[in-house]
Amino acid sequence: EIGMQGEADAPETLQPRAPVVTIMGHVDHGKTSLLDALRGTNVVSGESGGITQHIGAYQIKTKGGDLITFLDTPGHEAFSEMRARGANVTDIVILVVAADDGLMPQTIEAINHTKAAGVPMIVAINKCDKPDANPQKVRERLLEHEVIVEDMGGETQDVEVSALKRQGLDALIDKILLQSELLELTANPDRAAEGNVIEAQLDKGRGAVATVLVRRGTLKVGDTFVIGAESGKVRAMINDKGQQVKQAGPSTPVEVLGLSGVPMAGDQLTVVENEARAREVAAYRQEQATKKRTTAAPTSFEHMFSALNTKVIEYPVVVKGDVQGSVEAIVSSLNKISTDEIKVRILHSGVGAITESDVTLAAASRAPLIGFNVRPNAKARQLAEREKISLRYYDVIYDLLEEVRGEMAGQLAPERIETVVGRAEVLQVFPAGKKDKAAGLLVLEGIIRKGLAARLTRDDVIVSRTNIASLRRFKDDVSEVRAGMECGAVLQDTNDIKPGDTLELFEVEERQRTL
Ligand code: GDP
Helix, strand or coil, X not given: CCCCCCCCCCHHHCEECCCXXXXXXXXXXXXXXXXXXXXXXXXXXXXXXXXXXXCCEEEEECCCCCEEEEECCCCHHHHHHHHHCCCCCCCEEEEEEECCCCCCHHHHHHHHHHHHHCCCEEEEEECCCCCCCCHHHHHHHHHCCCCCEHHHCCCEEEEECXXXXXXXXXXXXXXXXXXXXXXXXXXXXXXXXXXXXEEEEEECCCEEEEEEEEEECEEECCCEEEECCEEEEEEEEECCCCCEECEECCCCEEEEEEECCCCCCCCEEEEECCHHHHHXXXXXXXXHHHHHHHCCCCCCHHHCCCCCCCCXXXXXXXXXXXXXXXXXXXXXXXXXXXXXXEEEEEEEEEECCXXXXXXXXXXXXXXXXXXXXXXXCHHHHHHHHHHCCCEEEECCHHHHHHHHHHHHHHHCCCEEEEEEEEEEEEEEEEEECCCEEEEEEEEEEEEEECCCXXXXXXXXXXXXXXXXXXXXXXXXXXXEEECCCEEEEEECCCCCCCCCCEEEEEXXXXXXXXX
């Protein structure tokens, strides 16, 4: 597809790159404080000097000289909105949980958004300086959401911190670096740049400005590019320290000037060879965007699968209900529908109205959003319309399950049912053209019919597959011949055939499966 993420880079061109980290958690648990603390400390002295510039993301250099990029737009909604636009920029999520407050609704949402994206998580138990801090209770409550920290035999790293007192930050950084090492993050810096918009706005003096996170290649001043459906030429670039820079490599956030219009967060930037090509790609993307807007909502299953390449097909879904009892009943019934081939994946379930968080999560995974006796709030409804996600409302659990079952069954390849309709013995074989053979047959059982699929067996082993191109009895073309009679047949694409072989004819019916 024109202007989409290009082909993979050759392994020998890949070089290590900095991890990209997003911070999530419940409101007031300390996301902003932690971002500020990480930015202010743990950097080589002098590095943090100068005026810090808010550009939507920043990079720190650790004492060991490693780079880490933090997205400065904390929260799971921004994260999933980006994902819905195809921008999976986050490598690692830091889940902030206040040790005094414990797990709260948005903590659980953040966990589910992270899991849906398949991004590894590090738990930062914050506010450990407080007298009523209870980090152990946080770990125990995380268990209930299948987040198992290392101390409890799991694989999720956790660390006690205080953003306020700047405690535990070194340990947190070490865990980020460790996780990053496990991920073996690489990119090719020596190619035309590709990146994603982190945020963008119209600036009074400077025009349209976008913060771009470079994903691969190196973005340079003077480069011609397309962002979303806009094109442009890099007039200037400013880094997170407010300095003008000439180039930006993989995992580097940079403010880009020289855009023709304001793109959206998540939009992709692609550097192209010249302006003619930029216009072509921009026009193509504009057309695609219009098409997308006019296409019907994806009520069917084709958009809803995230794991088509794995053996088990997943049917992701977000469930909201009016009371805990009905939500639990729905979740447990949905989980029971799963078979070896397809299984329901509940991305998130909860009690209460459908919120923006539910919608962004559903949109990012192309999952339907089920409301049982609940409706979306106004903002969620608007977002659902914009993202064209499939909202379904039910008030009878049976109806809900039947519909999901039907859609899931529709995802399975239809069952092939073969019925053998006749068998014949090969009496004689004659050449018939380059690939075909003519054969004298004696029909042993059932019927053989022109046009039917057939296989030749010898000592109960299939030697070839063929088709009956024509049938003759004496001098006449016939369409079928019954048991006990002899006939001549032309068999398509047959080489391996001998007198004594058995020709087996069968009909194939494809039947839609049920669950
Ligand atoms: P956010 O909504 O998650 O971004 O949370 P903020 O960073 O705005 O923090 C919310 C409140 O918690 C602020 O009043 C912070 O000063 C306070 N806070 C954040 N981190 C800590 C901490 O480690 N210890 C204590 N005692 N207070 C903290």
